[in-house]
Structure formats: structure tokens, C-alpha cells
Amino acid sequence: MQDETPRTDWRRYLPRLLLLIPFLAMVWVPSYNRLEPKLGDIPFFYWYQLAWILIGAVLILVVYLIEGEITRRS
Amino acid sequence: MNATATIIFVALFVLITMLGFVAAHWRKADLNVLHEWGLGGRRFGTIVTWFLLGGDLYTAYTFIAVPALVFGKGAMGFFAVPYTVLIYPILYTVFPRLWTETHARGHVTAADFVRDRFGSRLLALAIAATGFVATMPYIALQLVGMEVVIGALGFPTEGFTGHLPLIIAFVVLAAFTYKSGLRAPALIAVVKDLLIFITVIAAVIVIPAKLGGYGAIFAKVPAPKLILPAPTASSLGAYSAYFTLAFGSALALFLYPHSMTGILSSSDGNVIRRNAALLPAYSFVPGLIGLLGYMAIAAGVDQNPAHAAGFARYGSNYAVPALFLESFDSWFVGIAFAGIAIGALVPAAIMSIACANLFTRNLYKEFLRPDCSQAQEANMAKIVSLAVKVGAVVFILALPQDYAIQLQLLGGIWIIQLLPTILLGLYTRWRNASALLVGWATGLAIGTYMAATQGFATSVYPLSVFGVTLPGYAALYSVLVNFLLAIWLTPLFNRRSQPTHQ
Numbered sequence: 240m241q242d243e244t245p246r247t248d249w250r251r252y253l254p255r256l257l258l259l260i261p262f263l264a265m266v267w268v269p270s271y272n273r274l275e276p277k278l279g280d281i282p283f284f285y286w287y288q289l290a291w292i293l294i295g296a297v298l299i300l301v302v303y304l305i306e307g308e309i310t311r312r313s
Numbered sequence: 314m315n316a317t318a319t320i321i322f323v324a325l326f327v328l329i330t331m332l333g334f335v336a337a338h339w340r341k342a343d344l345n346v347l348h349e350w351g352l353g354g355r356r357f358g359t360i361v362t363w364f365l366l367g368g369d370l371y372t373a374y375t376f377i378a379v380p381a382l383v384f385g386k387g388a389m390g391f392f393a394v395p396y397t398v399l400i401y402p403i404l405y406t407v408f409p410r411l412w413t414e415t416h417a418r419g420h421v422t423a424a425d426f427v428r429d430r431f432g433s434r435l436l437a438l439a440i441a442a443t444g445f446v447a448t449m450p451y452i453a454l455q456l457v458g459m460e461v462v463i464g465a466l467g468f469p470t471e472g473f474t475g476h477l478p479l480i481i482a483f484v485v486l487a488a489f490t491y492k493s494g495l496r497a498p499a500l501i502a503v504v505k506d507l508l509i510f511i512t513v514i515a516a517v518i519v520i521p522a523k524l525g526g527y528g529a530i531f532a533k534v535p536a537p538k539l540i541l542p543a544p545t546a547s548s549l550g551a552y553s554a555y556f557t558l559a560f561g562s563a564l565a566l567f568l569y570p571h572s573m574t575g576i577l578s579s580s581d582g583n584v585i586r587r588n589a590a591l592l593p594a595y596s597f598v599p600g601l602i603g604l605l606g607y608m609a610i611a612a613g614v615d616q617n618p619a620h621a622a623g624f625a626r627y628g629s630n631y632a633v634p635a636l637f638l639e640s641f642d643s644w645f646v647g648i649a650f651a652g653i654a655i656g657a658l659v660p661a662a663i664m665s666i667a668c669a670n671l672f673t674r675n676l677y678k679e680f681l682r683p684d685c686s687q688a689q690e691a692n693m694a695k696i697v698s699l700a701v702k703v704g705a706v707v708f709i710l711a712l713p714q715d716y717a718i719q720l721q722l723l724g725g726i727w728i729i730q731l732l733p734t735i736l737l738g739l740y741t742r743w744r745n746a747s748a749l750l751v752g753w754a755t756g757l758a759i760g761t762y763m764a765a766t767q768g769f770a771t772s773v774y775p776l777s778v779f780g781v782t783l784p785g786y787a788a789l790y791s792v793l794v795n796f797l798l799a800i801w802l803t804p805l806f807n808r809r810s811q812p813t814h815q
Contacts, residue, residue: 280528
């Protein structure tokens with residue numbers, strides 16, 4: 240690999256490591272392939288994965304805000 | 314025939330038809346220029362882009378097929394939820410970068426980008442052809458979603474009169490897409506999302522109340538369906554299949570040409586970044602639709618003789634329409650079915666525009682008429698968008714529905730083969746088109762072979778590694794081979810072609 244243009248500072252993208260968390264949570268199927276504990280009457284398998292849509296949304300929002308802050312400061 | 318439901322259904326359809334034609338005057342510009350017709354002038358802001366990308370992600374087929382899968386196969390069908398979890402981190406990382414790299418150079422398609430980056434007409438053609446071929450059955454499947462709700466309204470489904478509603482709907486779609494281009498689905502997507510959201514929210518509140526709560530619903534689902542079967546000593550079984558289906562589908566999503574159309578039509582990179590941060594909020598409600606499959610089981614829709622004909626004709630795909638017919642007043646059935654049908658039109662329009670852009674830019678202009686004028690280029694795209702839709706209608710009416718489903722399944726395996734080219738083009742300085750072409754061809758062959766060994770009935774391939782079976786999505790396995798080949802061959806080919814290092 241040869242470089243032609245100056246690279247952007249890699250540390251700028253460090254917050255994106257947070258985005259790996261949803262992958263780790265979802266790839267670990269045995270952690271959520273169960274019925275208990277239920278939330279209300281909904282088995283764990285279902286409410287847990289739906290909850291990850293919300294957790295993932297919050298994580299992305301956090302990364303977006305941090306990156307916006309970094310851009311403003313530099 | 315369900316009169317009230319049909320009247321509301323038709324009224325909403327007329328409304329969006331008018332919207333589709335009015336859209337030509339929205340942010341008025343010369344629609345005889347390709348990027349005005351096919352990319353809405355690249356002027357869509359955060360909100361319009363939100364609806365446009367939302368229209369890409371959740372199609373009518375999703376709303377019919379996902380609950381149908383849960384209805385038929387139980388927990389396995391729920392992979393649509395981890396898929397939803399995974400698409401947004403990918404979208405956040407890749408989409409803004411794609412926008413930045415393509416917008417400045419005036420690209421209209423992903424193949425334009427590849428042509429520019431790798432300087433290879435052949436690789437660009439391979440990318441364009443793959444996108445085109447993979448999208449065609451996807452458009453056809455939108456018709457399947459529509460056909461099911463039209464049938465559920467009580468229209469006759471046999472013979473020419475039976476096909477008439479579907480043909481009329483697609484003629485209308487073709488007409489306003491021809492006239493207004495991407496502006497039409499962008500405007501209609503707002504109505505579509507409104508209807509779908511109202512429907513899903515009503516469904517997850519009203520139906521459980523009628524069935525005695527979620528506890529009662531889950532209690533009626535046969536226990537083996539509720540969670541995935543555990544792996545055995547010799548096979549990871551459902552575990553690897555479940556995750557690879559979610560992950561592979563998420564990777565394939567942004568490679569489909571219509572995603573590219575959504576990205577490139579936005580006015581600036583911040584719109585894309587903001588959307589990637591905000592869109593996940595959109596997805597919780599569609600995430601709930603899988604549960605409709607269990608509600609259909611609990612309501613016993615397939616036991617009801619009133620729905621026997623529907624199930625005989627459409628199989629599990631009839632589960633959601635039957636559930637709605639049983640649970641809602643007929644005026645609301647009209648709204649819900651209109652939501653699903655319009656949910657078919659929006660992505661079908663975006664997809665046909667994306668296919669038209671690909672054909673026009675990367676085949677017609679590149680190989681056939683390099684000297685064509687802007688107006689000729691735009692005109693060609695409009696005609697191709699018509700041809701694509703006619704093709705989809707003929708496909709659905711003339712061939713068994715299973716063909717469309719099997720081709721869509723293959724489409725996912727084919728489209729993912731663009732991944733190495735797009736990623737290496739976006740993030741590295743590796744530029745060897747031959748290496749990527751070898752990887753692409755091998756990936757296509759292996760993926761198609763894997764699906765063939767399963768009789769094209771499933772895209773899950775039981776890969777054996779050291780005596781352990783890892784059933785997984787053939788798209789993911791084949792693109793892995795593709796990627797390894799590309800990475801191995803790029804330095805190798807570069808060295809051969811440049812004996813004296815520059």
C-alpha cells in the first residue's frame with residue numbers, strides 16, 4: 240500500500256469502536272436464546288433483541304455527537 | 314368483496330397517484346437531465362432522505378414475508394431483528410464515506426464510482442450487471458406483496474380480470490415514475506410510512522388485547538418454535554445460520570443499487586451522517602412486525618375456513634392479511650392494506666430508477682452511445698424504468714411465484730459479491746481490477762453452487778469444517794472466498810504488471 244494523500248488522524252475514529260458492541264451482542268447467540276427472564280409476558284429471546292435496536296440507536300447517536308464535537312474543536 | 318376496505322384502499326391509492334404526478338413540480342427543475350430525474354436533483358434534505366432510505370429498508374415484501382417466516386418457522390424468522398440492529402452501524406460507517414467519494418465526481422451509480430476508482434470498464438460493467446440482475450427479482454417480489462393484499466380484499470384472482478388490479482397499479486406506478494423520477498417515491502414515502510406506522514402500532518396494541526395479552530399469544534405458540542434449537546456436538550445448527558443470515562443480509566443492503574440512489578440524492582454529507590444517527594429510531598416499530606407471525610398463530614388464522622382459499626393460494630404469506638381481516642374493522646383493513654400496497658410501490662419505484670440509472674450510465678453511455686446528449690441519456694433511463702417494470706409484471710404473472718422468491722434469494726448472494734470492490738475502493742489504495750474480477754466471478758460461482766446444492770429452497774449452506782457443520786448464509790461464505798482472493802491476488806497481479814517497481 241502506498242500513500243498518496245495525507246491520512247486523517249486515526250484517533251478521530253476511535254469512538255467508532257463503540258459500534259462493534261452491537262455486533263458482539265448479536266453474534267453471541269447462546270446469550271439470548273432463552274425464554275427467561277420474561278419482560279411482562281414476552282420471552283427473553285424477543286424483548287432482548289428488540290431492546291438492542293434501541294441500545295444500538297443510542298450508541299450511534301453517542302458516536303455521532305462525539306464525532307461532531309471532535310470536528311468542532313479541530 | 315370487502316366494500317368499505319376496498320373503497321378506502323382505492324381512495325388512498327388515488328391520493329398517492331396524484332402525489333406521484335404532482336411530485337414533478339416539487340423543487341421544479343429540468344427533468345430531462347439524468348441527475349434531476351434519477352436523483353431528485355441531489356437536493357433532498359434530512360427529512361426527505363429519512364423517508365427515502367426508510368422506504369428502501371422496509372418494503373412491502375418485508376411486511377408480508379417476515380411475519381410469514383415467523384408464522385411458519387418460529388424463532389428463526391426473527392433474524393430480521395438482529396439484521397436491523399446490524400445495518401445501522403454499517404450504514405453510519407459506510408454511507409457518508411460513499412457520499413463524499415461519489416458526490417464530488419458527479420457519479421450517479423456505484424459502477425460510476427468503480428469505473429473512476431479502478432479505471433476498468435470491465436469491472437464497472439460487472440458491478441452494474443450484478444446490481445441490475447440482483448434487483449430485478451426484488452422488484453418482482455414487491456408485486457407478490459401487493460398481490461396478496463389485493464387477493465385478501467376479495468378481488469377475483471384468476472384469469473385476466475384477476476390480474477387487472479395489479480396491472481393497473483403498476484401502470485400507474487410506471488407512469489408517475491416516468492414523469493416525476495425519484496421525486497415521486499420520495500414524496501409518496503411519507504404517506505407510506507405514516508400508514509405503516511399507524512398499522513403496526515395499532516396491530517401490536519389492538520390484536521394482543523383481543524387475544525388475551527402477549528402471555529396468551531406466546532402460550533399458544535408450540536414450544537419448539539419459541540427459541541432456536543441448541544447446537545449438537547457435530548453442528549452449530551441454527552445458531553450460525555441465525556447470525557450469518559442477519560449479518561450477511563445487513564452487508565448486502567448497502568450494496569443494492571437502490572441504497573446508492575437514496576444516498577446520492579441527498580444534498581450533503583451531513584444529511585447522510587445525521588440520517589445514519591437518526592434512522593435507528595425508525596426501526597423499532599418495523600422490528601415489531603415479526604411478532605405479527607405469532608399473533609397469527611394464536612388467532613388460529615390458518616384454522617379458519619374463511620381463509621382456507623387464501624392460504625391455499627399464498628401459503629404463509631397470507632398470515633398477515635388474514636390476521637388483519639380478523640382483527641380490524643373493515644375501514645382500518647383498508648388503511649392497513651393500502652399501507653402494504655403503497656409500501657410495495659415506493660421501493661419498486663426507487664429500484665426501477667436505480668436499475669435505469671445503471672443501464673443508462675454503465676452500459677448505454679459507456680459502451681453504446683458515448684456521445685449521447687444529456688436529454689438522450691435521461692430519456693433512455695425513463696424508458697428503461699418502464700421496461701424494468703413491465704419485465705417484473707410479466708415475470709410474476711407468467712412464472713410460478715417460487716421463481717421470484719428463489720431468484721431474490723440468489724440476488725442476495727450475487728449482490729454481496731460487490732463488497733470487496735466497494736470496500737477496497739473506499740478505504741484502501743489497492744487498485745487491481747483483475748484481482749477483483751477473479752474474486753467476483755469465483756464468489757458468484759461458489760455462492761450459486763451452494764444455493765443449488767440446497768435446491769434453491771434455502772440460502773443456508775451446511776459448511777463442514779474439520780467434521781463440524783457450520784450452517785450459514787451462502788452469501789457470507791462465498792463473499793469471504795471472494796475477499797480472500799482479491800486480497801491475495803492484488804499484490805500478486807500488481808507485481809507481475811510492474812516488474813520494475815515505481
